[in-house]
Every structure is written in C-alpha cells, then in structure tokens.
Amino acid sequence: MTKAERALETRERILTAACEVIADIGFEHVSMRKVAEHAGVSKALLHYHFDTREKLFAEAMTHSFAKTGTDTGSEDDSLPAADVLARIVRSMLPTDAELRQDWKLWQELWVRALRDAAARVLAVDLYDQLHAWVAGVVERGIASGEFTDCDVAEVGTLVLALCDGLGNRLMLEDPRIDLATAQSTIWRAIAPALGIAPVFPEVAPEVSPAV
Template sequence: MTQTPTRARRSRADIAAQTREAILNAACEVIAEIGLENVRMRNVAERAGVSTAALHYHFDTRENLFEAALHYSFGRTGADVYEARGGDDTATARLARIVMASLPTTPGLRREWALWQELWCRAGRDAASRRIAIELYKEHTDWIEETLRAGVEAGEFAEHDVVAHAQLVNSVCDGYGVHLMMRSPAVSREQALDAIWAVAAAPLGVTTPYPHARRR
C-alpha cells in the first residue's frame, strides 16, 4: 500500500523527532559521565545508536548540542514538577516537589546536576554559556515564584516578598545540592530537605515539616 504524501511527511517528521530525542538523551548521559570537554560528537552518536551524519543533521556543533541537551533535561524535570497530583494538589505540595527536583536526589537529577556543573564552569569564561545559565536560572526561579504567588492567592501562604524569597530558596537549594553531588558526609539528603524546607516554609506561615511522602 502506497503512503499518501501527508502520511509520508508525518512519518519522516516522527522519525526525525525520535532521532533528535535519542540524541539529546544520549548527550545528557555522555556529558554527565565524562564532561563536555571530553565529549566527541561520535561518542554521542554511538550512545544514541545513530550515524554521525544524522547527529550533524540535527546539531552542527558540540556547543549547540550542549545547549539543546540542557534545555531538554531541564524541561523534563519541569514537566514532572508541574504534573498535578490529583484534585487536591496544593501550592505547598508543588513547592515540596520543586525543592526535591532542585537537588541531586535521584540518578536522573544527579545527571542534570552534572550538566549544570558543566554549565557553571563554562559560564565564568564564556558569554554564550553565561547567557544559557542566566536564562535557565530565570526559568527555575520563575517556577518558584509562580508557586509562591499561587499559594498567596489561595490563602495557603502568608504575604511575603515573592521575588526575594524565590531567589533565596533557589540559592539554598544550590548550596545543599553541591554537598550532595560531592556525597559529602556532612550532609544527607534528609538533612538537606529539612534545612531547605525550614528556610522556605517560615516566611509562608507553613509549620508542617517537609512532607515525608515526597522523600521517596
């Protein structure tokens, strides 16, 4: 049976999208494992199971691939954070998810943190990397701000300086995240979650501890 031109185009588009996603997932894995400076395009192509020609069709330079991989990884984390957990989902529950997603608490989040650390190192000396870092930090801070505003509007959180508090929560997560990435014996995941939650919850009038169900 002959495919119609529209179906054939759709099929090619689906294949291209699947190839691109395989490349981005492979890039995240390889960069996190060996560092961007050690990555060669063929490493990513081999991990993705595609030809180097296919890789270069989607990404012409390693820098473009790195930027796309960062956005891809960050976007997947954001989708998980913002997925509603039933009709009784609250701003407090979502803030708890943001805190958890801001730390290297799972293999996937450790991989994302490894990408962030690559970006931090480059941002200090490279204007393009600095632009990406600022852009992604703004997106992450916006998640927190939106959640804090939603909580205030719902009467769930006390009035407070949303912008300043979002920056504070973000920064505290970064600090504890570095310790967890190093596997420092001084800070456990549980200690980090409790400490961040204490800072995050106090100005909101939230007195409950970090929700234990979110720790799994």
Template sequence: MSTKVRTADTRERILTAACEVIAETGFEKIRMRMVAERAGVSTALLHYHFDTREKLFTEAMTHSFANTAVDVERDVESVSAAVTLARILRSLLPTDPQLHQDWRLWQELWVRALRDETTRQFAVDLYAQLHEWVADAVRRGIASGEFTATDVDELSTLLLSLSDGYGIRLMLRDPTVTLETALTAIWRHCSAALGLPATIPEA
C-alpha cells in the same frame, strides 16, 4: 509513523544520549561520535540536527530542565501548593540518579560559563527560568490562600541559592550534609516565610 514524529523521536534520543555522555565524560572531552553511538544514530544524522557541540550542549541542558519540570508538574491541579513546592525543592537537589545526572550537567554548565560568554548568558537565562518556576509555585499558593503573602522574588532567590549550596555539598558527598538535613533546612525557610508546617510534605 510520520516524518515529524520520527524527527522528534530522533532528537529525543540524541538529547537523552547527550545528557548521559556529558554527565559521564564532561563537555570538554566529548566528541559528537560518542553521542551518536550512544543514541544509535549516524554521526551525519547527529550533525544534521546539531551542527556544533555547543548547540548540542545547550539543547541538552534545556531538555534536562524541561523533563524535570514536566515530571514535577504532573497532576499539579489535584495537589496542594505546598506539595508542588516541595516537589520543586526536591527536584533542585540530587535526590535520585536522574537528578544526580542533571546536577553533573549543571556543574559542566557553571565551569563552561566561566570561560565562554555565550554559555554564561545561557546559564543566566536558565536561572531566570528556574527562578520563575519557583516563584510561580509560590504565587499560586499565595493566590489560593494556602501561603502567607511574602516577597516572592526574594524567597525564590533564597531557595535557589540554598539548593545550589546544599546540592554542591551533596555532590561532593560531604559527610556533614545529608539529603534529609538539606531538605529540612531549605524547607525551614519556606515554612517561616509562607506560614506552613515545619515538616516538609511528602511529594
């Protein structure tokens, strides 16, 4: 195995471990040693790759988002635009254990962004990437003729806002909100704006 591959593998293990520890413990309580132990590396090696907790946190958030996007975009060329959009919407909610962990990371990001300007800017940039991810899926559907033309940015902002709102209620285990009702409500806006069937397609 080349040095470059080993380095990439080590970073992957560290970032995966960081996501787990931050989600379990909270950013304010984690110590670099805790992440190193979870990743199975020395603290010195962890500091070699990430010299501060703040850098580790932002890299972990980016890592989490990138992994979700890769999973959602699999075989994107062979499925309909509606299925791709439905996959994205499901990934924006805590629909499985991994996404539940991702949501805990987002909640840590929101809290930290309220107190730290650098984190606030990072959070805004991440939202811009999320917005573009949703918008690009909508644009592809419009370009292919599968979707009715609409204001892409307005719809994308609405979908992200709805996902955040319902996601928080789901994370709180609010008994009045279920994953099914949340997805149905969000998709209702998609179907109305894009001329799609009212039933969300299977992913």
C-alpha cells in the same frame, strides 16, 4: 510513523545520549562521534540535527532542564501549594540517579559559563525559568490563603540559592549533609516567610507524564 515523527524521535534520542555522555565524561572530553555512537546514529545524521558541539550542549541542557518539572505536579491545581513546592525543592536536589545526571550537566554549564558568553546567557536564562517556576507556586499559595503574603522574588531567590549550595554538598557526598537534612534546612529557611510549619512535607513523588 511520519517523517517528522521519526526526525523528532531521532532528535530526542540524540539529546538523551548527549546528556548521558556529557554527564559521564564532561563536555571538554565529548566528541560528536562519541555522542553519535551512544545514540546509535551516524555522525552525518547527528550533524544534520546539530552542526556544532556547542549547539548540541545548549540543546542538551535545555532538554535536561525541561524534564526537571516532569514529576512535580506543578500544573495540578488540586494539589496544595506546599506539596507542589516540596516536590519542586526535591526535583532541584540530586535525589536520584537521573537528577544526579542533571546536576552533572548543570555543573558542566557553570564551568563553561565562567569562560563562554553563550553558556553564561544560557545559564542565566535557565535560572530565570527556575525562579519563575518557584515564584508561580508561591504566588498560587498566597492567592489561595495557604501562604502568608511575602516577598515572592526573595523567597524564590532563597530556594534556588539553598538548593544550589546544599545540592553541591550532596553531589560531593559530604557526610554532614544528607537528603533529609538538605530538605529540612531549606524548608525551615522559607517557612517563616510563607507562614507554614517548618517541617518538610511527606509528599509522594508525582508520576504523571511530562508537561
């Protein structure tokens, strides 16, 4: 392994550890020492890669966000657009332990964004990327004839808003909402605009490597 590869591996380990610690105890209680211990690196090495908690938090959020699209197959043009969109919806809900951790990070970001300008800019940027991700699949479905022509931006906004609202209730373990209900509610809301059946597709999760 080259020096550059070792540095990249260390950085990845630190970011993974930071995501886990922040999700576990909240950003306000996180110290660089705790992250270093969890990552199995020295505090000095941690500071070499990230000189402040704020920079570490921003990088951890971006790292977590980048993994969100790992299992959606969004780069596979052979998949029907509806199947890809269903996988995106599922990936934006707390459907498993890893995604619940991601949701905890998002909730930490929302709280910080209310008081911190840099966190607010980061949150808006990540939402822009999510919106573009959804819009790209909708546009592909329209181009292929799978979806009817519609207001792509409006559909994207609706998907994100519903995922946020229902995802929060899933995180709260609201007894009125389970995963199947959340998915079907989102699908029924967007189906008329897309001209598709209002039944959430039964699509097996993609297990390909991260893009």
